[in-house]
Amino acid sequence: MDGIGIGLIVVAAVVVVAVLLWAYRVANRLDRLHVRTDLARQSLVAALDRRAVVARAIAAALRERDDDGLQQLGTGLARLADEAEATGIDDRENVENELSVLLGKVAVATKGITPHPTELIAEISDAQTRVILARRFYNDAVRDTLALAQRRPVRWLRLGGRAPLPAYFEITERVSA
Template sequence: MTSSGTATAFLVLLGVALLVGPWILGTANRLDRLHVRTDSAWAALDAALARRAVVTRAVAAVCGRPELGVAADEAEGARRPDREAAENRLSALLAGLDRSVLAPALAAELSDAEQRVVLARRVHNDAVRDTLALRRRRSVRWLRLAGTAPTPAYFEIAEPGGDAEASGLVQRVSARVVLLDGADRVLLFEGFDPSRPDELFWFTTGGGVEPGEELRDAAVRELFEETGVALPADELVGPVWKRHAVFAFDGLNYASVEWFFVGRAPVGSEVDTSRFNEVEQRTIRRHRWWSAGELAGEDAVVYPAQLAEELPGVVSGWDGTTRSIR
Protein backbone atom coordinates (compact mmCIF):
# COMPACT_ATOMS: atom_id res chain seq x y z
CA MET A 1 0.00 0.00 0.00
CA THR A 2 1.30 3.44 -0.87
CA SER A 3 1.86 6.08 1.75
CA SER A 4 -1.14 8.02 0.44
CA GLY A 5 -3.29 4.87 0.68
CA THR A 6 -2.11 4.26 4.23
CA ALA A 7 -2.94 7.82 5.16
CA THR A 8 -6.39 7.51 3.64
CA ALA A 9 -7.09 4.27 5.52
CA PHE A 10 -5.88 5.88 8.74
CA LEU A 11 -8.15 8.87 8.22
CA VAL A 12 -11.12 6.59 7.52
CA LEU A 13 -10.45 4.60 10.69
CA LEU A 14 -10.02 7.80 12.66
CA GLY A 15 -13.32 9.10 11.31
CA VAL A 16 -15.11 5.90 12.23
CA ALA A 17 -13.60 6.03 15.72
CA LEU A 18 -14.69 9.63 16.16
CA LEU A 19 -18.22 8.74 15.07
CA VAL A 20 -18.64 5.43 16.90
CA GLY A 21 -16.53 6.13 19.98
CA PRO A 22 -18.90 8.66 21.57
CA TRP A 23 -21.85 6.33 20.94
CA ILE A 24 -20.05 3.40 22.59
CA LEU A 25 -19.05 5.54 25.55
CA GLY A 26 -22.55 7.01 25.88
CA THR A 27 -24.22 3.61 25.68
CA ALA A 28 -21.82 2.11 28.22
CA ASN A 29 -22.47 5.00 30.60
CA ARG A 30 -26.22 4.68 30.14
CA LEU A 31 -26.04 0.95 30.82
CA ASP A 32 -23.98 1.58 33.92
CA ARG A 33 -26.59 4.06 35.18
CA LEU A 34 -29.34 1.52 34.53
CA HIS A 35 -27.49 -1.11 36.54
CA VAL A 36 -27.06 1.38 39.39
CA ARG A 37 -30.79 2.18 39.16
CA THR A 38 -31.66 -1.53 39.27
CA ASP A 39 -29.42 -2.10 42.29
CA SER A 40 -30.97 0.87 44.08
CA ALA A 41 -34.47 -0.35 43.23
CA TRP A 42 -33.67 -3.79 44.64
CA ALA A 43 -32.31 -2.21 47.83
CA ALA A 44 -35.57 -0.26 48.20
CA LEU A 45 -37.64 -3.39 47.55
CA ASP A 46 -35.56 -5.38 50.03
CA ALA A 47 -36.16 -2.67 52.64
CA ALA A 48 -39.91 -2.68 51.94
CA LEU A 49 -40.04 -6.46 52.30
CA ALA A 50 -38.06 -6.24 55.53
CA ARG A 51 -40.51 -3.68 56.92
CA ARG A 52 -43.42 -5.95 56.03
CA ALA A 53 -41.69 -8.77 57.91
CA VAL A 54 -41.27 -6.56 61.00
CA VAL A 55 -44.93 -5.54 60.98
CA THR A 56 -45.98 -9.14 60.40
CA ARG A 57 -44.08 -10.26 63.50
CA ALA A 58 -45.93 -7.62 65.50
CA VAL A 59 -49.23 -8.88 64.09
CA ALA A 60 -48.26 -12.48 64.91
CA ALA A 61 -47.59 -11.53 68.55
CA VAL A 62 -50.90 -9.71 68.90
CA CYS A 63 -53.00 -12.38 67.19
CA GLY A 64 -51.27 -15.41 68.64
CA ARG A 65 -50.37 -16.61 65.13
CA PRO A 66 -46.79 -17.96 65.44
CA GLU A 67 -46.87 -19.29 61.85
CA LEU A 68 -46.96 -15.68 60.65
CA GLY A 69 -43.78 -14.89 62.55
CA VAL A 70 -42.08 -18.02 61.25
CA ALA A 71 -43.04 -17.16 57.66
CA ALA A 72 -41.77 -13.59 58.13
CA ASP A 73 -38.43 -14.88 59.46
CA GLU A 74 -38.09 -17.33 56.56
CA ALA A 75 -38.90 -14.66 53.98
CA GLU A 76 -36.46 -12.17 55.45
CA GLY A 77 -33.66 -14.74 55.69
CA ALA A 78 -34.19 -16.45 52.34
CA ARG A 79 -31.46 -16.45 49.70
CA ARG A 80 -32.23 -14.42 46.59
CA PRO A 81 -33.17 -17.46 44.41
CA ASP A 82 -35.61 -18.63 47.12
CA ARG A 83 -36.90 -15.19 48.10
CA GLU A 84 -39.91 -15.08 45.77
CA ALA A 85 -41.31 -18.38 47.06
CA ALA A 86 -40.78 -17.39 50.69
CA GLU A 87 -42.38 -13.97 50.23
CA ASN A 88 -45.32 -15.54 48.42
CA ARG A 89 -45.89 -17.96 51.31
CA LEU A 90 -46.00 -14.96 53.63
CA SER A 91 -48.37 -13.13 51.28
CA ALA A 92 -50.72 -16.12 51.23
CA LEU A 93 -50.86 -16.21 55.04
CA LEU A 94 -51.49 -12.47 55.22
CA ALA A 95 -54.25 -12.75 52.60
CA GLY A 96 -56.13 -15.12 54.90
CA LEU A 97 -55.70 -12.98 58.01
CA ASP A 98 -58.83 -11.61 59.70
CA ARG A 99 -57.79 -7.99 60.09
CA SER A 100 -60.88 -6.98 62.02
CA VAL A 101 -59.22 -8.35 65.17
CA LEU A 102 -56.29 -5.94 64.82
CA ALA A 103 -56.13 -2.52 66.39
CA PRO A 104 -56.85 0.10 63.69
CA ALA A 105 -53.34 1.53 63.92
CA LEU A 106 -51.70 -1.88 63.47
CA ALA A 107 -54.05 -2.83 60.62
CA ALA A 108 -53.23 0.45 58.88
CA GLU A 109 -49.50 -0.12 59.37
CA LEU A 110 -49.74 -3.61 57.85
CA SER A 111 -51.71 -2.31 54.89
CA ASP A 112 -49.18 0.49 54.37
CA ALA A 113 -46.29 -1.99 54.52
CA GLU A 114 -47.98 -4.19 51.91
CA GLN A 115 -48.63 -1.29 49.56
CA ARG A 116 -45.04 -0.11 49.88
CA VAL A 117 -43.94 -3.59 48.77
CA VAL A 118 -46.25 -3.35 45.76
CA LEU A 119 -44.87 0.06 44.76
CA ALA A 120 -41.24 -0.94 45.35
CA ARG A 121 -41.69 -4.12 43.33
CA ARG A 122 -43.14 -2.18 40.40
CA VAL A 123 -40.29 0.34 40.49
CA HIS A 124 -37.78 -2.51 40.64
CA ASN A 125 -39.35 -4.39 37.74
CA ASP A 126 -39.51 -1.19 35.67
CA ALA A 127 -35.78 -0.73 36.23
CA VAL A 128 -35.12 -4.37 35.29
CA ARG A 129 -37.22 -4.00 32.12
CA ASP A 130 -35.28 -0.94 30.95
CA THR A 131 -31.92 -2.53 31.74
CA LEU A 132 -32.76 -5.76 29.93
CA ALA A 133 -34.05 -3.84 26.90
CA LEU A 134 -30.66 -2.14 26.46
CA ARG A 135 -28.62 -5.25 27.26
CA ARG A 136 -30.51 -7.23 24.58
CA ARG A 137 -29.47 -4.94 21.74
CA ARG A 138 -27.16 -6.75 19.36
CA SER A 139 -24.58 -3.98 19.36
CA VAL A 140 -24.45 -4.02 23.16
CA ARG A 141 -24.04 -7.80 23.23
CA TRP A 142 -21.45 -7.89 20.44
CA LEU A 143 -19.33 -5.22 22.09
CA ARG A 144 -19.93 -6.73 25.57
CA LEU A 145 -20.80 -3.32 26.97
CA ALA A 146 -22.52 -4.90 29.99
CA GLY A 147 -19.13 -6.14 31.16
CA THR A 148 -19.34 -8.48 34.15
CA ALA A 149 -22.53 -6.96 35.56
CA PRO A 150 -25.01 -9.76 36.43
CA THR A 151 -28.23 -9.96 34.45
CA PRO A 152 -31.04 -8.40 36.51
CA ALA A 153 -34.23 -10.40 37.03
CA TYR A 154 -37.84 -9.51 37.67
CA PHE A 155 -39.15 -10.11 41.18
CA GLU A 156 -42.40 -12.02 40.79
CA ILE A 157 -44.73 -12.06 43.79
CA ALA A 158 -48.50 -11.90 43.96
CA GLU A 159 -49.95 -8.51 44.79
CA PRO A 160 -52.79 -7.94 47.26
CA GLY A 161 -56.03 -7.12 45.45
CA GLY A 162 -58.65 -4.55 46.23
CA ASP A 163 -61.14 -7.00 47.66
CA ALA A 164 -61.22 -10.37 49.37
CA GLU A 165 -61.74 -12.31 46.18
CA ALA A 166 -58.94 -10.63 44.31
CA SER A 167 -56.60 -11.03 47.28
CA GLY A 168 -57.07 -14.80 47.26
CA LEU A 169 -54.99 -17.17 45.19
CA VAL A 170 -56.53 -19.03 42.28
CA GLN A 171 -55.34 -22.64 42.52
CA ARG A 172 -54.16 -23.98 39.15
CA VAL A 173 -52.60 -27.23 37.97
CA SER A 174 -50.78 -27.05 34.64
CA ALA A 175 -49.34 -29.61 32.26
CA ARG A 176 -46.46 -28.31 30.17
CA VAL A 177 -44.32 -29.75 27.39
CA VAL A 178 -40.63 -29.23 26.76
CA LEU A 179 -40.90 -29.73 22.99
CA LEU A 180 -37.56 -30.54 21.34
CA ASP A 181 -36.61 -30.51 17.68
CA GLY A 182 -33.98 -32.61 15.92
CA ALA A 183 -31.20 -30.30 17.14
CA ASP A 184 -32.30 -30.65 20.80
CA ARG A 185 -33.63 -27.11 20.85
CA VAL A 186 -36.70 -26.31 22.95
CA LEU A 187 -39.70 -24.40 21.64
CA LEU A 188 -40.57 -21.31 23.67
CA PHE A 189 -43.22 -18.60 23.29
CA GLU A 190 -42.60 -14.95 24.13
CA GLY A 191 -45.49 -13.23 25.86
CA PHE A 192 -46.53 -10.76 28.54
CA ASP A 193 -49.05 -10.11 31.29
CA PRO A 194 -51.82 -7.84 29.90
CA SER A 195 -51.47 -5.61 32.96
CA ARG A 196 -47.68 -5.26 32.35
CA PRO A 197 -47.21 -5.42 28.56
CA ASP A 198 -43.63 -4.12 28.67
CA GLU A 199 -42.34 -7.04 30.78
CA LEU A 200 -41.66 -9.77 28.22
CA PHE A 201 -40.81 -13.36 29.09
CA TRP A 202 -40.39 -16.74 27.41
CA PHE A 203 -42.18 -19.93 28.44
CA THR A 204 -42.87 -23.49 27.32
CA THR A 205 -46.05 -24.70 25.69
CA GLY A 206 -48.78 -25.93 28.03
CA GLY A 207 -51.67 -24.79 30.18
CA GLY A 208 -54.28 -25.60 32.75
CA VAL A 209 -55.54 -29.12 33.38
CA GLU A 210 -59.30 -29.41 32.99
CA PRO A 211 -61.46 -31.08 35.72
CA GLY A 212 -61.13 -34.85 35.52
CA GLU A 213 -58.35 -34.66 32.92
CA GLU A 214 -55.14 -36.67 33.30
CA LEU A 215 -51.87 -34.72 33.30
CA ARG A 216 -50.48 -36.50 30.26
CA ASP A 217 -53.72 -36.03 28.30
CA ALA A 218 -53.75 -32.34 29.19
CA ALA A 219 -50.16 -31.98 28.01
CA VAL A 220 -51.00 -33.60 24.65
CA ARG A 221 -54.10 -31.43 24.23
CA GLU A 222 -52.30 -28.18 25.09
CA LEU A 223 -49.41 -29.07 22.81
CA PHE A 224 -51.72 -29.58 19.85
CA GLU A 225 -53.82 -26.47 20.56
CA GLU A 226 -50.77 -24.21 20.83
CA THR A 227 -48.42 -25.67 18.22
CA GLY A 228 -50.42 -28.00 15.95
CA VAL A 229 -48.02 -30.82 16.86
CA ALA A 230 -49.94 -34.03 17.58
CA LEU A 231 -48.10 -36.56 19.75
CA PRO A 232 -49.48 -39.76 21.26
CA ALA A 233 -49.65 -39.53 25.05
CA ASP A 234 -47.28 -42.47 25.47
CA GLU A 235 -44.56 -40.64 23.52
CA LEU A 236 -44.26 -37.98 26.23
CA VAL A 237 -41.48 -38.54 28.76
CA GLY A 238 -42.05 -37.64 32.37
CA PRO A 239 -43.16 -35.73 34.23
CA VAL A 240 -39.50 -34.75 34.45
CA TRP A 241 -39.97 -31.57 36.50
CA LYS A 242 -42.41 -30.07 38.96
CA ARG A 243 -42.60 -26.35 39.65
CA HIS A 244 -44.54 -24.41 42.27
CA ALA A 245 -45.17 -20.80 41.30
CA VAL A 246 -47.20 -17.91 42.63
CA PHE A 247 -47.73 -15.13 40.11
CA ALA A 248 -50.10 -12.40 39.00
CA PHE A 249 -51.65 -12.45 35.54
CA ASP A 250 -54.31 -10.14 34.14
CA GLY A 251 -55.29 -8.89 37.60
CA LEU A 252 -55.55 -12.30 39.31
CA ASN A 253 -53.12 -14.04 41.64
CA TYR A 254 -52.39 -17.69 40.89
CA ALA A 255 -50.87 -20.49 42.96
CA SER A 256 -49.77 -22.90 40.27
CA VAL A 257 -48.35 -26.41 40.27
CA GLU A 258 -46.73 -27.12 36.90
CA TRP A 259 -45.80 -30.59 35.65
CA PHE A 260 -43.34 -30.78 32.74
CA PHE A 261 -43.15 -33.53 30.13
CA VAL A 262 -40.63 -33.88 27.30
CA GLY A 263 -41.72 -34.48 23.72
CA ARG A 264 -40.01 -34.71 20.34
CA ALA A 265 -41.45 -32.84 17.37
CA PRO A 266 -41.76 -35.08 14.31
CA VAL A 267 -39.28 -34.31 11.54
CA GLY A 268 -40.61 -31.56 9.30
CA SER A 269 -43.11 -30.26 11.86
CA GLU A 270 -44.11 -26.61 11.60
CA VAL A 271 -45.47 -24.62 14.49
CA ASP A 272 -49.12 -23.73 13.89
CA THR A 273 -50.56 -21.16 16.32
CA SER A 274 -53.93 -20.78 14.57
CA ARG A 275 -55.69 -22.51 17.48
CA PHE A 276 -54.60 -19.93 20.06
CA ASN A 277 -57.43 -18.80 22.31
CA GLU A 278 -58.31 -15.11 22.65
CA VAL A 279 -55.94 -14.48 25.57
CA GLU A 280 -53.06 -16.22 23.81
CA GLN A 281 -53.67 -14.21 20.66
CA ARG A 282 -53.46 -10.99 22.67
CA THR A 283 -50.46 -11.84 24.83
CA ILE A 284 -48.12 -14.06 22.79
CA ARG A 285 -45.86 -12.20 20.37
CA ARG A 286 -43.75 -14.89 18.76
CA HIS A 287 -42.09 -18.29 19.15
CA ARG A 288 -38.55 -19.53 18.75
CA TRP A 289 -36.45 -22.68 19.12
CA TRP A 290 -33.71 -22.27 21.76
CA SER A 291 -30.63 -24.35 22.52
CA ALA A 292 -29.44 -24.66 26.12
CA GLY A 293 -26.38 -22.58 25.23
CA GLU A 294 -28.48 -19.80 23.76
CA LEU A 295 -30.70 -19.74 26.84
CA ALA A 296 -27.67 -19.48 29.11
CA GLY A 297 -26.05 -16.77 27.01
CA GLU A 298 -29.02 -14.44 26.47
CA ASP A 299 -30.46 -11.77 28.77
CA ALA A 300 -33.91 -13.27 28.34
CA VAL A 301 -36.48 -13.80 31.08
CA VAL A 302 -37.42 -17.48 30.88
CA TYR A 303 -39.80 -19.63 32.90
CA PRO A 304 -38.91 -21.99 34.41
CA ALA A 305 -35.87 -20.02 35.52
CA GLN A 306 -33.68 -23.14 35.62
CA LEU A 307 -34.54 -24.27 32.10
CA ALA A 308 -31.07 -23.60 30.68
CA GLU A 309 -29.27 -25.63 33.35
CA GLU A 310 -31.81 -28.46 33.51
CA LEU A 311 -32.39 -28.90 29.77
CA PRO A 312 -29.19 -30.87 29.00
CA GLY A 313 -30.17 -33.46 31.62
CA VAL A 314 -33.47 -34.34 29.96
CA VAL A 315 -31.97 -34.16 26.46
CA SER A 316 -29.39 -36.81 27.38
CA GLY A 317 -32.04 -39.08 28.90
CA TRP A 318 -34.46 -38.97 31.81
CA ASP A 319 -33.47 -40.92 34.92
CA GLY A 320 -37.07 -41.43 36.05
CA THR A 321 -36.93 -38.85 38.85
CA THR A 322 -39.31 -35.90 38.88
CA ARG A 323 -37.18 -32.96 40.00
CA SER A 324 -38.41 -29.76 41.64
CA ILE A 325 -37.24 -26.68 39.76
CA ARG A 326 -37.73 -22.94 39.93
Protein backbone atom coordinates (compact mmCIF):
# COMPACT_ATOMS: atom_id res chain seq x y z
CA MET A 1 0.00 0.00 0.00
CA ASP A 2 1.16 3.43 -0.78
CA GLY A 3 0.85 6.56 1.36
CA ILE A 4 -2.39 7.72 -0.26
CA GLY A 5 -4.18 4.41 0.44
CA ILE A 6 -3.12 4.44 4.09
CA GLY A 7 -4.14 8.08 4.40
CA LEU A 8 -7.60 7.29 3.03
CA ILE A 9 -7.99 4.38 5.46
CA VAL A 10 -6.97 6.59 8.37
CA VAL A 11 -9.39 9.34 7.30
CA ALA A 12 -12.21 6.79 6.87
CA ALA A 13 -11.44 5.30 10.30
CA VAL A 14 -11.48 8.75 11.91
CA VAL A 15 -14.81 9.55 10.25
CA VAL A 16 -16.33 6.23 11.36
CA VAL A 17 -15.09 6.74 14.93
CA ALA A 18 -16.43 10.32 14.97
CA VAL A 19 -19.86 9.16 13.74
CA LEU A 20 -19.93 6.35 16.31
CA LEU A 21 -19.00 8.75 19.12
CA TRP A 22 -21.68 11.20 17.97
CA ALA A 23 -24.28 8.40 17.79
CA TYR A 24 -23.32 7.17 21.27
CA ARG A 25 -23.62 10.68 22.75
CA VAL A 26 -26.97 11.31 21.07
CA ALA A 27 -28.37 7.91 22.11
CA ASN A 28 -27.21 8.54 25.69
CA ARG A 29 -28.76 12.03 25.68
CA LEU A 30 -32.01 10.66 24.29
CA ASP A 31 -32.09 8.01 26.99
CA ARG A 32 -31.60 10.66 29.68
CA LEU A 33 -34.38 12.75 28.13
CA HIS A 34 -36.73 9.75 28.23
CA VAL A 35 -35.89 9.24 31.90
CA ARG A 36 -36.52 12.93 32.56
CA THR A 37 -39.87 12.68 30.77
CA ASP A 38 -40.86 9.60 32.78
CA LEU A 39 -40.00 11.31 36.06
CA ALA A 40 -41.89 14.45 35.05
CA ARG A 41 -44.87 12.27 34.10
CA GLN A 42 -44.83 10.62 37.54
CA SER A 43 -44.71 14.05 39.16
CA LEU A 44 -47.64 15.21 37.01
CA VAL A 45 -49.72 12.16 37.94
CA ALA A 46 -48.96 12.74 41.63
CA ALA A 47 -50.00 16.41 41.37
CA LEU A 48 -53.21 15.50 39.54
CA ASP A 49 -54.02 12.81 42.11
CA ARG A 50 -53.42 15.25 44.96
CA ARG A 51 -55.74 17.78 43.35
CA ALA A 52 -58.40 15.07 43.00
CA VAL A 53 -58.08 14.21 46.70
CA VAL A 54 -58.47 17.87 47.72
CA ALA A 55 -61.40 18.25 45.31
CA ARG A 56 -63.03 15.23 46.96
CA ALA A 57 -62.57 16.84 50.39
CA ILE A 58 -64.17 20.06 49.12
CA ALA A 59 -67.00 17.99 47.65
CA ALA A 60 -67.61 16.37 51.03
CA ALA A 61 -67.73 19.81 52.67
CA LEU A 62 -70.16 21.07 50.02
CA ARG A 63 -72.48 18.09 50.45
CA GLU A 64 -72.80 18.91 54.15
CA ARG A 65 -74.32 22.32 53.34
CA ASP A 66 -78.06 23.06 53.44
CA ASP A 67 -78.02 24.56 49.93
CA ASP A 68 -79.18 22.13 47.21
CA GLY A 69 -77.07 23.86 44.56
CA LEU A 70 -73.91 23.43 46.63
CA GLN A 71 -74.81 19.81 47.36
CA GLN A 72 -75.19 19.13 43.64
CA LEU A 73 -71.85 20.83 42.97
CA GLY A 74 -70.30 18.66 45.67
CA THR A 75 -71.75 15.49 44.18
CA GLY A 76 -70.50 16.40 40.70
CA LEU A 77 -67.10 17.35 42.07
CA ALA A 78 -66.76 14.04 43.91
CA ARG A 79 -67.78 12.10 40.78
CA LEU A 80 -65.25 13.93 38.61
CA ALA A 81 -62.47 13.55 41.20
CA ASP A 82 -63.13 9.79 41.34
CA GLU A 83 -63.21 9.58 37.55
CA ALA A 84 -59.97 11.57 37.26
CA GLU A 85 -58.11 9.23 39.59
CA ALA A 86 -59.50 6.14 37.87
CA THR A 87 -58.57 7.32 34.37
CA GLY A 88 -55.14 6.56 32.96
CA ILE A 89 -52.83 9.49 32.26
CA ASP A 90 -53.15 9.06 28.50
CA ASP A 91 -56.93 9.62 28.62
CA ARG A 92 -57.04 12.01 31.54
CA GLU A 93 -56.97 15.40 29.80
CA ASN A 94 -60.73 15.70 29.23
CA VAL A 95 -61.63 14.64 32.76
CA GLU A 96 -59.09 17.06 34.23
CA ASN A 97 -60.50 19.89 32.12
CA GLU A 98 -64.00 19.11 33.38
CA LEU A 99 -62.68 19.02 36.94
CA SER A 100 -61.00 22.42 36.43
CA VAL A 101 -64.23 23.91 35.10
CA LEU A 102 -66.22 22.53 38.03
CA LEU A 103 -63.65 23.82 40.53
CA GLY A 104 -64.05 27.24 38.90
CA LYS A 105 -67.82 26.99 39.31
CA VAL A 106 -67.39 26.02 42.97
CA ALA A 107 -65.19 29.08 43.51
CA VAL A 108 -67.86 31.33 42.01
CA ALA A 109 -70.77 29.61 43.78
CA THR A 110 -69.08 29.87 47.17
CA LYS A 111 -67.87 33.46 46.80
CA GLY A 112 -68.82 35.36 49.93
CA ILE A 113 -69.75 32.27 51.92
CA THR A 114 -67.53 29.73 53.55
CA PRO A 115 -68.69 26.25 52.63
CA HIS A 116 -65.40 24.62 53.53
CA PRO A 117 -62.57 25.26 55.96
CA THR A 118 -59.89 27.76 55.09
CA GLU A 119 -57.35 24.91 55.00
CA LEU A 120 -59.16 23.41 52.00
CA ILE A 121 -59.03 26.72 50.15
CA ALA A 122 -55.28 26.87 50.70
CA GLU A 123 -54.92 23.18 49.80
CA ILE A 124 -56.78 23.47 46.51
CA SER A 125 -54.83 26.59 45.58
CA ASP A 126 -51.56 24.80 46.32
CA ALA A 127 -52.70 21.67 44.48
CA GLN A 128 -53.69 23.72 41.41
CA THR A 129 -50.32 25.48 41.41
CA ARG A 130 -48.48 22.15 41.64
CA VAL A 131 -50.50 20.78 38.73
CA ILE A 132 -49.60 23.81 36.63
CA LEU A 133 -45.90 23.48 37.44
CA ALA A 134 -45.85 19.70 36.94
CA ARG A 135 -47.61 20.05 33.58
CA ARG A 136 -45.13 22.68 32.44
CA PHE A 137 -42.12 20.58 33.49
CA TYR A 138 -43.60 17.52 31.79
CA ASN A 139 -44.36 19.38 28.55
CA ASP A 140 -40.85 20.89 28.58
CA ALA A 141 -39.38 17.40 28.90
CA VAL A 142 -41.62 16.14 26.09
CA ARG A 143 -40.60 19.07 23.86
CA ASP A 144 -36.89 18.40 24.42
CA THR A 145 -37.29 14.66 23.86
CA LEU A 146 -39.29 15.11 20.66
CA ALA A 147 -36.88 17.73 19.33
CA LEU A 148 -33.99 15.27 19.54
CA ALA A 149 -35.88 12.08 18.66
CA GLN A 150 -37.41 13.52 15.48
CA ARG A 151 -34.15 14.55 13.86
CA ARG A 152 -33.53 12.62 10.65
CA PRO A 153 -30.15 11.08 11.57
CA VAL A 154 -31.55 9.98 14.95
CA ARG A 155 -34.53 8.30 13.26
CA TRP A 156 -32.43 6.76 10.48
CA LEU A 157 -29.98 5.23 12.92
CA ARG A 158 -32.80 4.32 15.34
CA LEU A 159 -30.90 5.87 18.24
CA GLY A 160 -34.10 6.12 20.27
CA GLY A 161 -34.43 2.37 20.35
CA ARG A 162 -37.98 1.11 20.82
CA ALA A 163 -39.04 3.76 23.30
CA PRO A 164 -42.38 5.30 22.33
CA LEU A 165 -42.39 9.03 21.74
CA PRO A 166 -44.03 10.96 24.57
CA ALA A 167 -47.09 13.13 24.03
CA TYR A 168 -47.90 16.55 25.42
CA PHE A 169 -50.40 16.86 28.28
CA GLU A 170 -52.68 19.80 27.61
CA ILE A 171 -55.20 20.92 30.19
CA THR A 172 -56.74 24.21 31.16
CA GLU A 173 -54.53 25.79 33.79
CA ARG A 174 -56.98 28.00 35.63
CA VAL A 175 -60.66 28.35 34.98
CA SER A 176 -62.83 31.20 36.11
CA ALA A 177 -66.52 30.64 35.52
